[in-house]
Amino acid sequence: MSVTAVNDVNFATQIRKEGATLVEFGASWCPPCKVLLPILDELSEQHGEKLRILKVDCDESPATASQFGVMSMPTVIVFHNGEPVEKLIGLRPKSVYENVLAKYS
Template sequence: MSVLAVNDINFNSEVNKNATTLVEFGAVWCPPCKVLLPILDELSDEYGERLAVLKVDCEESPVTAGGFGILSMPTVIVFHNGEPVEKLVGLRPKNVYENILAKYTT
């Protein structure tokens, strides 16, 4: 698995493909977003089929970003069965994401 870039057009279909999906809302120029992407790659590899990891470029997909009230980057939203269940604003250590995912990927 790896981090899949999605946009306004395919966001909903991709979020609904898996029971648990982690979505990073960021931008190419955002330094904390650049730090977060390797962490998301690791999570994608570690969780395998139990987790889809998506990223949304807020500048390229303003409709999706606006729909979830993204005001700061990075923002990570965890979706379970297509519904947002957790929202983290700002860069966090890997274990914070792991603790949240443990609730939804068992």
């Protein structure tokens, strides 16, 4: 598995209806977002098929970012069974993401 880029058009179809989906809202020019992507790749490798990880470029998909109230980047939203359940604003250590995902896997 890996991190999949999504946009305003295909976002809704990529959220898992069962299980966990982690969505990173960021931008290509955002330094903390660049630091976060390797962490998300590691999480993707660790969780395999149990977790889908998506990334949304806020500049390219402003409607999706607005829909979820993204004001700062990076923002990570965890969806469980298709519904947003956790929102983490700003870059956090990998362990924080692991702890949040443990609740929903």
